[in-house]
Amino acid sequence: MKTIIKNCKVFNSDKDVVYVNDGKFSEAFAENEADEVIDAKGNTVFPGLVDIHVHLREPGYEYRETIATGTAAAARGGFTSVCCMPNTLPVCDNAAVVSGILKKAAEAGNCRVYPIGAATKDIENTELAELGLMKEAGIVAVSNDGKPIPNAGLMRKVLEYSSDFDIPVLNHCEEKSLGTGAMNEGEVSTAIGIRGSSTAAEDIMISRDLILAEYLNVPVHICHVSTMGGVRMIREAKARGVKVTAETCPHYFTLTDACCENYDTNFKMHPPLRTEEHRLAVIEGLKDGTIDCIVTDHAPHHQDEKDVEFSNANNGIVGLESSFALSYTYLVKTGIITLEKLIDLMCYNPSSILKLGRGGMNVGDDADLTIMDLENEFTFDKNKMLTKGRNTPFDGWKLFGETQLTMMGGKKTYEKLC
Amino acid sequence: MGLKSKDLLGMKQLTPEEIMEILDTAKTMKLVISSANKKTSHLQGKSVVTLFYENSTRTRLSFELASKYMGSASANISASGSSVAKGESLLDTARTIDMMGTDIIIMRHPQSGAPHSIANRIKASVVNAGDGMNEHPTQALLDMLTMYERFDTFEGKNIAICGDVYHSRVVRSNAIGLAKLGAHVSVYGPRTMMPIGIEKMGVRVASSVADCVKDADAVMGLRVQLERQKSSLFPSVAEYSKFYAITPEMLKLAKPDAFLMHPGPCNHGVELPTAVYDCDQSVINEQVTNGVAVRMAVLYLLMARRNNL
Ligand SMILES: [Zn+2]
Ligand SMILES: [Zn+2]
Numbered sequence: 174m175k176t177i178i179k180n181c182k183v184f185n186s187d188k189d190v191v192y193v194n195d196g197k198f199s200e201a202f203a204e205n206e207a208d209e210v211i212d213a214k215g216n217t218v219f220p221g222l223v224d225i226h227v228h229l230r231e232p233g234y235e236y237r238e239t240i241a242t243g244t245a246a247a248a249r250g251g252f253t254s255v256c257c258m259p260n261t262l263p264v265c266d267n268a269a270v271v272s273g274i275l276k277k278a279a280e281a282g283n284c285r286v287y288p289i290g291a292a293t294k295d296i297e298n299t300e301l302a303e304l305g306l307m308k309e310a311g312i313v314a315v316s317n318d319g320k321p322i323p324n325a326g327l328m329r330k331v332l333e334y335s336s337d338f339d340i341p342v343l344n345h346c347e348e349k350s351l352g353t354g355a356m357n358e359g360e361v362s363t364a365i366g367i368r369g370s371s372t373a374a375e376d377i378m379i380s381r382d383l384i385l386a387e388y389l390n391v392p393v394h395i396c397h398v399s400t401m402g403g404v405r406m407i408r409e410a411k412a413r414g415v416k417v418t419a420e421t422c423p424h425y426f427t428l429t430d431a432c433c434e435n436y437d438t439n440f441k442m443h444p445p446l447r448t449e450e451h452r453l454a455v456i457e458g459l460k461d462g463t464i465d466c467i468v469t470d471h472a473p474h475h476q477d478e479k480d481v482e483f484s485n486a487n488n489g490i491v492g493l494e495s496s497f498a499l500s501y502t503y504l505v506k507t508g509i510i511t512l513e514k515l516i517d518l519m520c521y522n523p524s525s526i527l528k529l530g531r532g533g534m535n536v537g538d539d540a541d542l543t544i545m546d547l548e549n550e551f552t553f554d555k556n557k558m559l560t561k562g563r564n565t566p567f568d569g570w571k572l573f574g575e576t577q578l579t580m581m582g583g584k585k586t587y588e589k590l591c
Numbered sequence: 592m593g594l595k596s597k598d599l600l601g602m603k604q605l606t607p608e609e610i611m612e613i614l615d616t617a618k619t620m621k622l623v624i625s626s627a628n629k630k631t632s633h634l635q636g637k638s639v640v641t642l643f644y645e646n647s648t649r650t651r652l653s654f655e656l657a658s659k660y661m662g663s664a665s666a667n668i669s670a671s672g673s674s675v676a677k678g679e680s681l682l683d684t685a686r687t688i689d690m691m692g693t694d695i696i697i698m699r700h701p702q703s704g705a706p707h708s709i710a711n712r713i714k715a716s717v718v719n720a721g722d723g724m725n726e727h728p729t730q731a732l733l734d735m736l737t738m739y740e741r742f743d744t745f746e747g748k749n750i751a752i753c754g755d756v757y758h759s760r761v762v763r764s765n766a767i768g769l770a771k772l773g774a775h776v777s778v779y780g781p782r783t784m785m786p787i788g789i790e791k792m793g794v795r796v797a798s799s800v801a802d803c804v805k806d807a808d809a810v811m812g813l814r815v816q817l818e819r820q821k822s823s824l825f826p827s828v829a830e831y832s833k834f835y836a837i838t839p840e841m842l843k844l845a846k847p848d849a850f851l852m853h854p855g856p857c858n859h860g861v862e863l864p865t866a867v868y869d870c871d872q873s874v875i876n877e878q879v880t881n882g883v884a885v886r887m888a889v890l891y892l893l894m895a896r897r898n899n900l
Contacts, residue, residue, distance in 0.1 A: 360788030364603075366703035366725030366763060369787065436704030480682060482702035484723070 174208050174583060175199075181213030181544065183534070184220065184516060191218055193540040196583035200536055213544050216577050219516060220532045221253025221541030222497060225523040226318070226343070226396060226420060226468035228489070229255075229286070231277060232270065233262025238473040238561045240274065243493070244283035246471070246560035248579045248586035250493040251543035254524070254531050255284055255471075258318045259291040266291035266302040268310035275311050283586045285541075287313040287529060292331045292342065296320045299327075301334055308338050313527045316343035318396060319443070319488075321378060323349060329385055336391040341527055343394045346378035346403070347444060355484045357430040357445040365434060367483060372451065375444050376402035383410045383417060392416035394526060397470050399425045399444040401454035408463040418526045420468045423492060423499040425455045428566065438479045438486035439566040442472070459518065460510055466523040467515075469496045473562025491562040495553055497545065499567065501574035540583040543576055551575045593896035598710045598717040599889055601726035602768040610768055613732055614739050616888035617881070623660060624883055633891050634663035637694045642684070643720070644670040644700045649855060649879070650720055650730075654697050657886035663694075682709055689713035695893060698722075716893045724758050730854055731764035733885040735772075737852060737878050738809055745772035751803045751845070752776060753837055754813025754862055755824075757784040761813065761854045766794045779803035780813070781835060783824040800834075800841050807845040811852045812837050812862045832861050839867055850874045 178191040192199045204210060224247065230238035240257075247255045257274065259265035265274065271288045278286035290307040292315040294300045304315055315335055322328045322344060335342050351374035356362050358369020379395055383406055386393040398404060398421045407419050424442065429449050432440040440446060458464040472489025479486050500519065504510045510518075516532075524531040531541060555568040579587040594609055602610070623631055639658040641651055651667070658665045668688070681700070688696055695716045698706050703723030710717040721727040735745070742748055750769055756762050756778050766776050770793040778789065779797040790796055797803035804810055815831060825831050842851065851863075851873045859865045868875060 358787055360791035363786040363788045364763070364792055366723050366760060368724070371787075436707050477680070481680060482700070482708060483704045484702045 175202060175206055176209045176211065176583065177204055177207040178211045178213050178218060178544070180215060182215070182217045184217055185513065191542070193580070193583045196540055198534055198536050198538050198540050211578065213577070216544050216546045219251070219543050219545060220520050220534050221543055221579065221581060222251045222519045223254045223523045223529060223531050224252050224469050224471070224493065224496070225256040225314070225466065225527050227255045227257050227471040227493065228260065228473070229257040230473060231261065232273060237475055240277040240286065241281040241283065242559060242561050243471070243473070244278060244281050244286060245587070246491070246493040246558060247284040248581070249559050249576055250495070251497045251545060251576045251579055252284055252493060253541035253543070253579065253581040253586070254287065254529055256287045256289050256313055256527060258289055258316060260296060260319050264291050264295050265289070266294050266296070268303065268306045271307050271310035271312055282584070284581060287311070287527065289314045289316050289343065291315065292317050292322065292335070293327070298323055301330065304335055304340055305338050308340055312340070313529065314341040314343050314394070316345070316396070318343065318345045321345045321347050321349065325381055325385065328382065329389065332385055332389055332391045332393060341392060341394055343396050344378070344382055345396045346375050346382060348374045348377045351377065354445070355441060356433045357447050359430060359448055361430045361433060365436070367433070370443070370445055372400040372402060372447060375400045376406065379403045380406055383407070383415055386417055387413070387415045390416070392418070395419040397422050397425065397444060397468065398458065398464055399447050399451060399455065401451045404454045404458035404463055408458065408461070411463065418465045419463065420466045420523070421455050421459065421464050422468055422470045423496050424490065424566070426452055426459065427499055427503050432566065436483040437566070438481070438483055439490060439564050441483060441486050441488055442470070442490055443488045456504070456509060459504065465518070465526060467496065467500055467518045468523065469493050471560070473560050474564050476563060479564050490564050490566060491558065491560045493560060494558050495565060495567045495572070497576065498553065498572035498574040501547065502572045506573055541581050543579040546575045546577055547573060549573070549575070593899060594892050597896070598706070599728055599893065600707055600710060600717065600719050602728050602731050602764045602771070603726065605728070605768070605771070607771045610732070610735070610771060613885065613888050613892060614736050616892060617732070617736050617884040620887040620891070621880070621884040623887070624880060629660045631661050634658060634661035634894060637663045637894060638692060639663045639665045639695045639697065639890065640688050640693045641665070641667045641697045641720070642688065643668070643698070645721070647699060647721070649882070650699065653882040654720060654886050657883050658890055660883070661887060661890060681705060682712060685709040685713050689715045694897060695890060716897065718889060718893070721760055723760065724763070725760055726764045727760040728764050729882070729886055729889060730761050731768045732889070733878055733882040734765055734811065734852055734854070735768055736881045736885050737874055741850065742808065745769060745774040748774045748808040749806055750774050750776045750809050750811065751807035752778045752811045752813065753800055753803055753835065754780050755784040755815050755819065756780045756789060756813070757786045758816070759813050763792070765811070766792050777803045777807070781825050784819070800837060801844055804837065804841050805844045807849050809850055809852060810837060810842065810845050812857070814854065814856065815858060815862050817858065817861070828861055836862055836864060837867060838864055839870070842867060842870070842872060852878055855879070
C-alpha cells in the first residue's frame with residue numbers, strides 16, 4: 174500500500190509532500206504508483222500525538238468507554254499512541270489483563286495502546302503487583318492513579334522495585350487527609366459550601382515523591398500537576414538534578430475553580446481546578462520546561478454518574494478530542510509557546526519519558542501522523558465526539574487546530590467527513 | 592410584584608429590592624399568624640411538596656404551616672420511607688413530583704447545590720430549605736425580619752455571628768443577605784471551623800468572641816454539632832463553652848439595645864449558657880414565629896410570579 178499526502182505543510186520541514194509505503198514513511202515515488210493520493214488542502218502534517226495518561230475503562234466499565242471507542246476518540250484527537258491507566262475492573266495488575274488490553278487494542282486498530290500497570294495489587298496500596306511479569310507482557314509504566322500511594326514507605330518500595338525493571342513510576346499526588354474535597358479549597362468552595370481539597374494536599378505528596386526520588390536516585394513522574402507549589406518544587410528539583418518529569422492537562426491551563434460556581438459537574442475532577450495564580454504557574458511551568466508534557470487524563474463517565482449532586486458526581490472529564498485544539502489555541506495562538514514546543518509537549522517528550530520511541534518522521538519510521546487545520550476556527554461540539562463520554566466542559570468553545578486526518582502505521586484511523 | 596426567578600435557591604440570587612419585598616410581605620403575613628382565623632386564600636388550589644433528605648422538625652413544620660395557613664394542598668416526602676430510600680436519583684424524584692402538578696417543591700438536602708441541580712430541569716418552583724453547607728435562605732430571611740422589626744435600616748449595622756462557621760449554611764446566607772443591605776458582619780469561631788477565604792464574602796473575621804461581639808447591634812450564636820469533636824475540630828464541650836460561647840459578660844460588650852439570636856435548635860450550655868438563652872435580650876422564640884411569616888411571604892411571592900406568567 175502506497176499513499177501520497179500532497180499539498181501539505183510538513184511540521185519542522187520544508188517539504189510539502191509525504192510519502193508512505195508499507196506503513197512507513199518512505200522516499201519519494203511517482204504519483205501514478207500510489208494507491209491513494211490525499212489532498213491535505215494546505216494543512217499541516219504532524220507526527221502522531223502521544224498521550225501517556227488516559228482511562229479507556231475496559232475491562233469492566235464498558236458502559237463508560239471501550240478500548241475501541243476510546244482509541245477512536247484518540248485518533249480523532251490526532252493521537253496515534255496512548256497509555257492507559259490500570260484502574261479497570263479487574264484492575265490491570267497482572268500480565269493476563271495487560272495481554273487482554275493489547276489484544277482488544279490490536280483488534281480495534283485505531284491507535285497504539287500501551288498499558289500502564291498498577292503498582293500494587295488491586296490498587297489497594299498494600300502489596301506490590303507483579304511488575305516484572307507485567308513488563309514482559311507489555312506495560313510501559315506503573316501507577317496507582319486515582320488512589321495515590323498514601324505512605325512514604327510503600328512509595329519507596331515501589332520506586333526501588335520498579336527501578337530493577339526500568340519501569341517508570343507515575344504518581345497521582347494528593348495527600349488524602351487534606352484532599353478529599355470535591356473542588357479546590359478557597360474562596361469559591363467557601364462561598365458555595367463545597368468541601369475543598371487544598372493545594373497543600375497536592376504539594377505535600379509531590380514534595381514527598383521528590384525527596385524519595387532524590388534520596389534513592391531513581392526517576393519519578395508526577396501526574397497532572399495543577400499547583401504553583403508543585404511547579405516550583407519540580408523546577409527546583411530538576412535544577413538539582415533530581416530525575417523528575419511531570420505532566421499537566423489542558424483543563425489546568427484553561428479553567429479555574431470559578432467554573433464550579435454553578436455546581437456544573439463537568440468541572441469536577443481530581444486534582445481539582447485551581448485559582449488563576451495556579452493556572453498561570455502551570456503555564457509558566459510549561460513554558461520553561463518544568464512540565465514536560467501535556468496529557469488529557471481522559472476520563473469518560475456515564476451521564477448518570479455526572480447528572481447528580483456535585484459532591485456525589487464522579488471525578489474527571491473526557492479530553493482526547495479537545496486536547497490539541499485547546500493547547501494550540503491557548504498556548505501557541507496566544508504566543509506563549511512555539512508550535513515546535515507544543516509538539517515536544519504532546520509527542521516527543523511523553524514518548525521519551527516512557528521510552529515509546531514514537532514521533533519519528535524519517536524514512537523508515539512508522540507512518541504515524543496527523544493532519545491539523547491551524548487556520549480555521551471551529552466550534553467544539555460534544556455531540557460529535559467519538560468517545561462514549563459526554564462529560565466535557567468545552568462544549569461550544571471556539572478553537573483552532575481541528576484534526577483533518579490521522580494515520581497510524583500508514584493506515585487511516587480518522588478522517589474528518591466534510 | 593413577585594420574584595424575578597422561578598426559584599428561591601439562595602440569598603446569592605436575590606437583589607436587595609427582592610429581599611426588602613420579602614421582608615415587607617412577611618410583616619403583613621405576621622398579622623395573619625397572630626389573628627384568630629389563620630387562613631388566607633393565596634395558595635388556594637395550589638400544591639406544595641416538601642422534599643426533605645435531612646431530618647428537620649422545625650424548618651419542615653414551619654414551611655408546612657406557612658403553606659397550610661395560605662390554603663394550599665401539601666404533601667411531605669422524607670428520604671426514608673419513599674423511593675428516595677430505594678436509591679432513586681434526585682433528578683428522577685424531582686421530575687416525578689413535578690409531573691404530578693406540583694407548584695412548589697421545598698427541598699432540604701445534605702449536598703450543596705442539590706436544589707440548583709434540579710431547578711432548571713423542572714417546571715415547579717424550588718425553594719431551598721437548606722443545602723449542605725451552602726445556603727439556607729429562609730433562615731437568613733427570618734433572621735433579617737427579626738432585625739428589620741428593630742432596625743429602621745440595615746445600613747451600617749454591626750452583626751456578630753459566633754460558632755461553627757465552616758459547616759454553617761445559616762452564616763453563608765446571612766452574610767450574603769446582610770452584605771447586600773449594607774450591614775457589617777463579623778464572624779468568629781475556632782480556626783478549625785473557619786473556612787478559607789470567608790473574608791472574600793464581605794465578612795470580617797474577628798480575633799475573639801469579645802472582638803466579634805463588641806459594639807454589635809445584633810449577636811447570633813450558631814449550633815455546634817457535638818459530633819464534630821470526633822473529627823478533632825474542638826477538644827471538648829467544656830473547652831468550647833469556655834473559649835467560644837457567648838456568655839453574659841460577652842453580651843455586655845455589644846451595644847446596650849443589642850439582641851441575641853440563634854437559629855436553633857440550641858445546645859444549652861455549649862454555645863449559649865441557659866441564662867443567656869432566656870435573657871431579656873434574647874429574641875430566639877420570636878424568630879420561630881418570624882420563620883413562618885417569612886416562609887408565607889416567600890411562597891406567596893413565588894406564586895405571584897407563577898400566576899403572572
Ligand atoms: Zn489522577
Ligand atoms: Zn487519571
